[in-house]
Amino acid sequence: MKNMNTELTAEWLLSNDDYLILCHRYPDGDTIGSAFALCRALIALGKNAAVICSDLIPSKYAYIYDNLNLPVFKEKNIIAVDVADPKLLGMLEEEYGGKVDLCIDHHGSNLKYAKRLLLDPKAAATGEIIYRLIPAMGVSIDKKMAEALFTAIVTDTGCFRYGNTTPETMRIGAELMSMGVDHEAINREMFDTKSRERMAVEQAVLSTLDYWCGGKCAVMYLTDEMIQKTNANEGDLEGLAPMPKRIEGVKIGITLRQGDEGYKVSVRTNPGIDACQICKKFGGGGHTAASGCFIKGTLSSVKEDLHIAISEVLGE
Amino acid sequence: MKNMNTELTAEWLLSNDDYLILCHRYPDGDTIGSAFALCRALIALGKNAAVICSDLIPSKYAYIYDNLNLPVFKEKNIIAVDVADPKLLGMLEEEYGGKVDLCIDHHGSNLKYAKRLLLDPKAAATGEIIYRLIPAMGVSIDKKMAEALFTAIVTDTGCFRYGNTTPETMRIGAELMSMGVDHEAINREMFDTKSRERMAVEQAVLSTLDYWCGGKCAVMYLTDEMIQKTNANEGDLEGLAPMPKRIEGVKIGITLRQGDEGYKVSVRTNPGIDACQICKKFGGGGHTAASGCFIKGTLSSVKEDLHIAISEVLGE
Numbered sequence: 001m002k003n004m005n006t007e008l009t010a011e012w013l014l015s016n017d018d019y020l021i022l023c024h025r026y027p028d029g030d031t032i033g034s035a036f037a038l039c040r041a042l043i044a045l046g047k048n049a050a051v052i053c054s055d056l057i058p059s060k061y062a063y064i065y066d067n068l069n070l071p072v073f074k075e076k077n078i079i080a081v082d083v084a085d086p087k088l089l090g091m092l093e094e095e096y097g098g099k100v101d102l103c104i105d106h107h108g109s110n111l112k113y114a115k116r117l118l119l120d121p122k123a124a125a126t127g128e129i130i131y132r133l134i135p136a137m138g139v140s141i142d143k144k145m146a147e148a149l150f151t152a153i154v155t156d157t158g159c160f161r162y163g164n165t166t167p168e169t170m171r172i173g174a175e176l177m178s179m180g181v182d183h184e185a186i187n188r189e190m191f192d193t194k195s196r197e198r199m200a201v202e203q204a205v206l207s208t209l210d211y212w213c214g215g216k217c218a219v220m221y222l223t224d225e226m227i228q229k230t231n232a233n234e235g236d237l238e239g240l241a242p243m244p245k246r247i248e249g250v251k252i253g254i255t256l257r258q259g260d261e262g263y264k265v266s267v268r269t270n271p272g273i274d275a276c277q278i279c280k281k282f283g284g285g286g287h288t289a290a291s292g293c294f295i296k297g298t299l300s301s302v303k304e305d306l307h308i309a310i311s312e313v314l315g316e
Numbered sequence: 317m318k319n320m321n322t323e324l325t326a327e328w329l330l331s332n333d334d335y336l337i338l339c340h341r342y343p344d345g346d347t348i349g350s351a352f353a354l355c356r357a358l359i360a361l362g363k364n365a366a367v368i369c370s371d372l373i374p375s376k377y378a379y380i381y382d383n384l385n386l387p388v389f390k391e392k393n394i395i396a397v398d399v400a401d402p403k404l405l406g407m408l409e410e411e412y413g414g415k416v417d418l419c420i421d422h423h424g425s426n427l428k429y430a431k432r433l434l435l436d437p438k439a440a441a442t443g444e445i446i447y448r449l450i451p452a453m454g455v456s457i458d459k460k461m462a463e464a465l466f467t468a469i470v471t472d473t474g475c476f477r478y479g480n481t482t483p484e485t486m487r488i489g490a491e492l493m494s495m496g497v498d499h500e501a502i503n504r505e506m507f508d509t510k511s512r513e514r515m516a517v518e519q520a521v522l523s524t525l526d527y528w529c530g531g532k533c534a535v536m537y538l539t540d541e542m543i544q545k546t547n548a549n550e551g552d553l554e555g556l557a558p559m560p561k562r563i564e565g566v567k568i569g570i571t572l573r574q575g576d577e578g579y580k581v582s583v584r585t586n587p588g589i590d591a592c593q594i595c596k597k598f599g600g601g602g603h604t605a606a607s608g609c610f611i612k613g614t615l616s617s618v619k620e621d622l623h624i625a626i627s628e629v630l631g632e
Contacts, residue, residue: 159477160489161507163500167490173476174486184479191477192562196531199563203522206515215512248511 004102004118006129010136012102012116013042020075022100023053024083025090029155029190031082032057034104034126036064037141037148038081041134044142048073054090058235060189064148077101082126084110104129124164127152131172146179151186159187200230205240205255212307213314218244219306221256221263221299241266241290252278252310256303262296265306273313281309320418320434322445326452328418328432329358336391338416339369340399341406345471345506347398348373350420350442352380353457353464354397357450360458364389370406374551376505380464393417398442400426420445440480443468447488462495467502475503516546521556521571528623529630534560535622537572537579537615557582557606568594568626572619578612581622589629597625 004012013019021039023031035051042049048071057065078100083089084107086097103114106129108121120129127149134141141149153173157165160173177183194202204226210219222240230236237257245253245268252273256263265282267275268290275291282305284293295302320328329335337355339347351367358365364387373381394416399405400423402413419430422445424437436445443465450457457465469489473481476489493499510518520542526535538556546552553573561569561584568589572579581598583591584606591607598621600609611618 159475160486161475161503165493165499167494170476170486170490170493174483174490177481177486178483183481187477192558193564194562195564196527199522199525203519203525206519206522209515209519211512242508246508246510247515248509 001112001114002116004116006118006132006136009102009104009116009118009133010138013047013133013137014045016077017047018073018076019047019049020078020096021049021051022078022080022083022089022092022096023051023057024080024088025054027053027055027057027061028082029061030125030127030152032061032064033148033150033152033155034081034130036068037127037130037134037145037152038079038104039070040068040142040145040148041137041139043068043071044139045137050075052092054092060193061151064144064151067144079104080114081130082106086111086113104133122166124162124166124169125153125156127156128169128172131176141176141179143180146176146181147186150176150181150183151190154183154187155190159191195236197230197232198236201226201232201236201240202243204230205243209244210303211250213311213316215249216314216316217252217254217310218247218250219254219256219303220244221258221303223258223299242268244268245270251314254306254310256299258299259294262294263299263302265293265295265302267291267293278309278313317428317430318432320432322434322448322452325418325420325432325434325449326454329363329449329453330361332393333363334389334392335363335365336394336412337365337367338394338396338399338405338408338412339367339373340396340404341370343369343371343373343377345377346441346443346468348377348380349464349466349468349471350397350446352384353443353446353450353461353468354395354420355386356384356458356461356464357453357455359384359387360455361453366391368408370408376509377467379505380460380467383460395420396430397421397446398423402427402429420449438482440478440482440485441469441472443472444485444488447492457492457495459496462492462497463502466492466497466499467506470499470503471506475507511552513546513548514552517542517548517552517556518559520546521559525560526619527566529627529632531565532630532632533568533570533626534563534566535570535572535619536560537574537619539574539615558584560584561586567630570622570626572615574615575610578610579615579618581609581611581618583607583609594625594629 021035023035039049039051050070080100080103086093100114102116104118106123106126123129131149205220208220241255251270253268255266269275274288279291279293282293282295337351339351355365355367366386396416396419402409416430418432420434422439422442439445447465521536524536557571567586569584571582583594585591590604595607595609598609
């Protein structure tokens with residue numbers, strides 16, 4: 001594995017051709033935006049390049065690759081963007097997992113599986129790294145590339161809201177906006193639009209909200225019946241888990257989702273409480289602020305098990 | 317009325333003293349952050365300055381004025397910040413409405429009621445104008461001023477998400493972050509924290525969601541009984557109106573709130589539909605994307621009146 005910087009990566013890209021760019025599975029704005037911005041830059045240089053992903057790209061990102069005429073060619077060089085672990089290639093892992101010539105990523109947890117690695121863990125999004133790479137190849141960022149990179153950055157930073165946002169992220173955002181990105185339309189699509197089914201699911205889970213330990217813990221649940229009633233799909237169920245911990249005074253937010261003979265438990269905590277410690281009691285794990293586990297039993301027995309564990313953690 | 321620029325305003329502030337800075341009623345992050353940043357800068361210059369507002373400043377903004385020792389003095393010069401209309405001074409209008417020596421504002425609709433006006437309608441927040449004004453007075457922006465200005469800007473732009481955000485807004489955000497602002501903590505407080513009562517109100521209004529005209533219009537309502545049941549206060553009810561228009565496919569979002577012998581109607585529209593035109597039919601008005609009116613009657617008669625008007629606008 002060779003560690004690359006922006007200049008070395010630009011040189012390598014300029015001196016080779018026929019690139020296949022891989023996104024990670026369950027693709028998000030950063031992997032998609034970064035991949036297509038790079039693809040457009042390589043095509044602008046007269047190179048052959050294409051993007052693939054093991055999963056369908058959600059239709060809300062379609063503007064990123066409209067009007068893009070991909071050349072027909074046989075790939076010689078494999079690039080993975082925003083892919084920290086070859087497992088994240090999904091179905092593409094078997095064919096390409098061991099053959100990645102260049103990985104461009106911002107995850108500190110990157111497994112260094114590629115022949116060459118351009119890694120910047122301080123970047124809020126892989127899109128920031130691509131933003132520096134494109135001019136280093138002598139290509140000027142056009143409006144479509146700018147839209148793709150802006151999407152990459154806003155989706156990974158919650159529109160400049162999360163702690164990973166740096167002054168450099170803000171400056172790059174300013175530059176991309178100056179290049180004519182319709183930031184209002186992109187932000188509306190990414191952050192302000194919810195499906196009818198999503199609204200119905202939010203209403204349904206909020207109606208189950210319960211508070212424990214004097215309001216320091218908030219719990220809500222989602223049953224198969226609720227999912228059927230609201231006609232929600234998996235996409236509609238994304239991002240529910242952080243909801244309870246956003247309530248004033250809540251230190252631990254818990255979301256239960258009905259599974260096979262039990263409930264999948266998502267624990268989210270505010271600073272000061274270790275979510276992983278809670279989930280380890282039930283054979284699960286994860287990060288300090290976000291962890292998960294599975295508990296067998298009925299809704300009421302699972303809630304009781306959790307209530308006891310949470311009361312211990314909160315010392316009540 | 318004299319139109320001022322940044323330099324003239326700085327000169328005037330440097331050559332006078334004993335400033336009373338007024339916020340608008342129902343104070344938000346921009347009026348509070350701008351007022352206290354300016355107040356701290358004037359105090360740093362050895363001047364007397366204080367801030368007042370007709371309404372209580374919500375406790376979530378308390379960090380903006382903690383550790384601020386206000387001098388005791390008799391005011392000689394009145395400054396209004398982010399106050400487009402003297403009526404917005406609330407109870408302070410009677411005493412100060414006609415005596416404002418300097419108004420600093422970013423609303424294009426400013427009524428030009430003050431003796432001196434520093435107006436920049438291109439600024440996303442009054443905080444942007446104050447950001448330029450403080451160094452023009454020879455004061456360097458300290459961490460507390462930076463936090464106040466950052467709060468002003470993020471609250472008026474939805475954390476750099478709305479259309480009013482410009483590349484300049486982003487660059488100012490970058491500079492303020494470089495000055496040591498804990499942007500993650502401020503953003504969590506401003507955007508990610510909701511009261512228990514607010515969660516209950518959201519659940520309650522979402523449970524009333526109804527769709528008209530093939531899903532192009534979404535309607536929800538809030539009755540006195542719902543407010544009582546959820547124990548919500550006025551603060552908990554803020555910002556509900558944009559919820560229905562965020563639903564996929566919805567062009568017109570309507571929120572009804574029970575009032576005296578009728579309902580207060582808030583209309584929010586996505587690009588292409590004029591909310592003001594709809595509200596004018598009922599004697600109301602406002603802006604293209606956000607307007608309001610009052611319709612007398614019962615919930616069902618008000619809904620029927622609106623349904624007819626909306627169907628006409630949507631040509632259905």
